Structures are given as C-alpha cells and as structure tokens.
Amino acid sequence: MSGSIWVLAEHWRGQLSESTYELLALGREIADGLGVELQAVLLGHGAADLAKGLGKANSVLSVDHSSLCEPVPEACAAALVQLIKERRPRSVLVPLTNISMGVGTLVSTAVKVPAANFCRDVRVVDGGLQATCVLYGGKIEATVTMGAECSILGIWPGARAAENGRSDVVPPVEPVTVSLPEAPRVRFKRYIEPEAGDVDxxxxxxxxxxxxxxxxxxxxxxxxxxxxxxxxxxxxxxxxxxxxxxxxxxxxxxxxxxxxxxxxxxxxxxxxxxxxxxxxxxxxxxxxxxxxxxxxxxxxxxxxxxxxxxxxxxxxxxxxxxxx
Ligand SMILES: Cc1cc2nc3c(=O)[nH]c(=O)nc-3n(C[C@H](O)[C@H](O)[C@H](O)COP(=O)(O)OP(=O)(O)OC[C@H]3O[C@@H](n4cnc5c(N)ncnc54)[C@H](O)[C@@H]3O)c2cc1C
Incomplete structure (x- = not known):
C-alpha cells in the first residue's frame, strides 16, 4: 500500500526475531502518528507461516523464493527493492542485527531514497519523521529529519519493548512474487555455533x-x-x-x-x-x-x-x- 510504514520481518531458524517485534511496536506508533497503515514484509522460503506472528501490522506482504532460504542481505535487499519500486511505502524499518545489517543501505542506494542508519528512536514530529541516530559508537547523537519521500530507517535493537509488538491477531497476508537470481553472488556458508556447552x-x-x-x-x-x-x-x-x-x-x-x-x-x-x-x-x-x-x-x-x-x-x- 502506497504511503504505508513497512517493517522488515526478520526470522532465523523458523522463529521471528525479538527485533522484529521491537520494530513492529515502533512501526505501529509511527503509522498511527501519521495515520497510515503498518505492513510487515516477510521474505523467506517456506516461512510463510510466520506471518501469523505479525498481527501488530495491518497486513503482511509475503515473498517466497529459494534465494531467500537464508538471510543473505543482497537477496533480501533485491526483493525489497522490487517491492518498494512497485508500491512506494512511506518508510521501511530495517533491524540492525547480525541477520539484517546491510539490507537497508543496499536498498537505499538501489532505489535512490534517503536512509538514516543507527537509529535509536524514530518519532512523528509535525507530520514528518524525526530519527535519533547514534554515531561513532555512541559518542555523537544526531537528530535527522526525513522528508516526505520514501526513506529507509536502520533501527538498533532495543528501540521499543518487544512485548508491545506482539499480537494474537492473525493479519491478512498477500503473497507477492519477485524475480531474484537463483545463484546470488553472496551465499550463506555456515552459522558459527557458540562453543559446545557454553552459555548464551x-x-x-x-x-x-x-x-x-x-x-x-x-x-x-x-x-x-x-x-x-x-x-x-x-x-x-x-x-x-x-x-x-x-x-x-x-x-x-x-x-x-x-x-x-x-x-x-x-x-x-x-x-x-x-x-x-x-x-x-x-x-x-x-x-x-x-x-x-x-x-x-x-x-x-x-x-x-x-x-x-x-x-x-x-x-x-x-x-x-x-x-x-
Ligand atoms: C572497532 C573496535 C571494536 C571494539 N569492540 C569491543 C567490544 O565488542 N567489547 C569491548 O569490551 N571492547 C571493544 N573494543 C575495545 C574498547 O575500545 C576498549 O579497549 C575495551 O573495552 C577496554 O576493556 P577494559 O575496560 O576491560 O580495559 P581497560 O580499558 O584497560 O580498563 C580497565 C579498567 O579497570 C580498572 N581497574 C584496574 N584495576 C582494577 C581493580 N583492581 N579493581 C577495579 N577496577 C580496576 C581501571 O581503572 C580501568 O578503568 C573495541 C575497539 C574497537 C576499536
């Protein structure tokens, strides 16, 4: 839906991440503040069932593609780019985690839209979006005012409580098709497990x-x-x-x-x-x-x-x- 707020739903090993719920809580606030809809974008392969957990959003755009079976930033970005070009959301919230780091900046350069990264908070001020960004490892805090055009916001974990992003509501899901290369340049090789027997x-x-x-x-x-x-x-x-x-x-x-x-x-x-x-x-x-x-x-x-x-x-x- 044009003008809506999007949240990139992050998942790993069959589970939505805590950051996803944090972003849904933040996205809900922003969407309500702007009077627009909140949509979650679920990218994966055989992961469509996870949409059930995204009820804080008004609806879910679900993409299923074999190149999205692992969270490779290039593949996720390519899928998002196609969706953004077709639908022009107001803003896309992307988690800054080991899984999704990099997706936002790749998308921003490909679609040529502004991005604010390392956001600790985003608020609606006078009908626009104002992001608080933490730079240089926390030494500098910058307030960035986004224009009315589509923008990408990279959000640090902890921006909102994950509990506020959970909902029992099952949202409507729209399956969407994208075309991605079957053999992307960057491939997921392996996940390095914590040392056996060590605590998390x-x-x-x-x-x-x-x-x-x-x-x-x-x-x-x-x-x-x-x-x-x-x-x-x-x-x-x-x-x-x-x-x-x-x-x-x-x-x-x-x-x-x-x-x-x-x-x-x-x-x-x-x-x-x-x-x-x-x-x-x-x-x-x-x-x-x-x-x-x-x-x-x-x-x-x-x-x-x-x-x-x-x-x-x-x-x-x-x-x-x-x-x-
Ligand atoms: C790109 C980059 C990434 C980095 N990533 C990380 C990271 O992920 N995690 C990280 O921790 N650091 C990281 N660092 C390093 C970071 O900059 C610091 O060098 C590091 O955190 C310092 O560790 P420290 O506090 O243990 O040691 P020090 O800075 O040496 O501090 C030791 C402290 O102990 C105190 N002290 C000494 N004796 C006692 C005593 N008997 N009782 C009580 N206090 C005592 C001293 O007063 C001092 O404050 C990174 C640096 C860079 C450049």
Whole structure:
C-alpha cells in the first residue's frame, strides 16, 4: 500500500526475531502518528507461516523464493527493492542485527531514497519523521529529519519493548512474487555455533562482566563464584577475550554481542564506548572500578569505587549469607 510504514520481518531458524517485534511496536506508533497503515514484509522460503506472528501490522506482504532460504542481505535487499519500486511505502524499518545489517543501505542506494542508519528512536514530529541516530559508537547523537519521500530507517535493537509488538491477531497476508537470481553472488556458508556447552549470555538475567582490571585469568574464579551464587554467568570486555581468559561467545560490545540482563555487574571495566554499546540497555548496572573518572560510572546506576578483587568475594559472601 502506497504511503504505508513497512517493517522488515526478520526470522532465523523458523522463529521471528525479538527485533522484529521491537520494530513492529515502533512501526505501529509511527503509522498511527501519521495515520497510515503498518505492513510487515516477510521474505523467506517456506516461512510463510510466520506471518501469523505479525498481527501488530495491518497486513503482511509475503515473498517466497529459494534465494531467500537464508538471510543473505543482497537477496533480501533485491526483493525489497522490487517491492518498494512497485508500491512506494512511506518508510521501511530495517533491524540492525547480525541477520539484517546491510539490507537497508543496499536498498537505499538501489532505489535512490534517503536512509538514516543507527537509529535509536524514530518519532512523528509535525507530520514528518524525526530519527535519533547514534554515531561513532555512541559518542555523537544526531537528530535527522526525513522528508516526505520514501526513506529507509536502520533501527538498533532495543528501540521499543518487544512485548508491545506482539499480537494474537492473525493479519491478512498477500503473497507477492519477485524475480531474484537463483545463484546470488553472496551465499550463506555456515552459522558459527557458540562453543559446545557454553552459555548464551544474551539469555542471562544476571551477568558478572570482567575487564582488564581483574589483573589476570586466575582472578576470574572470583567472578565465577559470584555469578554462581547469583544464578548468572560471566562475560567480559574485549581485552579479556583477546587474552584468552574467556571464549569469544562471552564478549560484550560492538564486536561481541549486545546483552539486556536484569543485572550487569561490571568489574574492572573502563566503559569504553565499544563496550557500553553492548550493555547499556541492562536494567540495572553496577560498576566496580578503582578509577573515579572511569566512564563506566556514567552509565552505571550504582558505582563502587574499590578494588574488584576485594569487592567480588565480599559480595559473594554477602549473597551466600543472605541465602543461607
Ligand atoms: C572497532 C573496535 C571494536 C571494539 N569492540 C569491543 C567490544 O565488542 N567489547 C569491548 O569490551 N571492547 C571493544 N573494543 C575495545 C574498547 O575500545 C576498549 O579497549 C575495551 O573495552 C577496554 O576493556 P577494559 O575496560 O576491560 O580495559 P581497560 O580499558 O584497560 O580498563 C580497565 C579498567 O579497570 C580498572 N581497574 C584496574 N584495576 C582494577 C581493580 N583492581 N579493581 C577495579 N577496577 C580496576 C581501571 O581503572 C580501568 O578503568 C573495541 C575497539 C574497537 C576499536
């Protein structure tokens, strides 16, 4: 439908992603603010059933093509380009995740429409769209006003609560055909699984995060003990992973994963923008650092100015005492 807001519905291994629901919540707000319809675009192969979960949208455009069996950005972009040229939506919201990163920019250059990337928020202001974009790993925040023409908006995870994008309503689905090359230049090769038996830190409610301030690998036992009594897991900053103290699957930040636990206890972590990018959405952040000017204190809800090697065992004892 011309002039409507579109959300690219992202899915992986038979499930819609949390980012999809976040974008549906945001898209609903924008569409209602503009008085237009919200449509979800579902690209895949044998994935049409997933449309049932997209009821927050007024309708779903469903494309089934063998080149879309894996989420390859070039193929997804080519399909979106055809749909946009035919139907001219007002704006297309694309999740900025490992799965969909890059789709928006490819589409924007192919259709020659403006794009705002790294959006933390998008609001309707005076009948137009205003995006808040986070640049340079969070050092700069830019407010971008989009014109009335079609635009592409790349949205960071966490822009809205995923719960607000879920609905029991089954939306009407329109199957749409696109022509794509059967053998695209870029092919999905394999998904690198987390190391066997390792925990998925994105799913933990409690994380004890360690940084270079922990001084050495042997001291990580202090963090493991605390994580164990709290029922959580240990993760780390990049230098900790680079030095082999923890596996890559435990790295939080720009080149690791983004986490959103209920509690994030950062021990001996300075709070560089590349790290903060991956943990700033935690519900409660507690930082332990010996440097009062450490930037981690700017994002922490509580700060402990002390030696982490003393604080962690004391916390472990205190929690044990409470439990016991
Ligand atoms: C492109 C790019 C991508 C990157 N991606 C990531 C990423 O994904 N994740 C990431 O974490 N980093 C990433 N980085 C690196 C990032 O810039 C920082 O270098 C890194 O986060 C610093 O890690 P740290 O805080 O553990 O170490 P440091 O910066 O060395 O900080 C150690 C902190 O420990 C404190 N300290 C020292 N001793 C103690 C003690 N006994 N008790 C308490 N506190 C103590 C110090 O005061 C200091 O604040 C990236 C960098 C680039 C350029």
């Amino acid at each position: 830190i994105t799913q933990q409610d409690t994380l004890v995060a360690v940084g270079r301030g922990m001084q050495g690998q042997a001291n990580l036992a202090l963090a493991e003990e605390l994580a164990e009594v709290l029922g959580g897991a240990v993760c780390g900053s990049r230098p900790v992973i680079d030095q082999g103290w923890l596996p890559l699957s435990r790295q939080v930040g720009k080149s690791g994963v983004s986490v959103k636990p209920k509690l994030y206890l950062a021990a001996g972590i300075s709070g560089a923008p590349e790290h903060v990018e991956g943990m700033k959405n935690a519900a409660l952040i507690i930082a332990v650092n010996t440097d009062p000017r450490a930037p981690i204190f700017n994002v922490a809800h509580y700060g402990i100015l002390a030696d982490a090697l003393e604080v962690l065992p004391a916390l472990t004892e205190a929690v044990r005492g409470k439990k016991g």
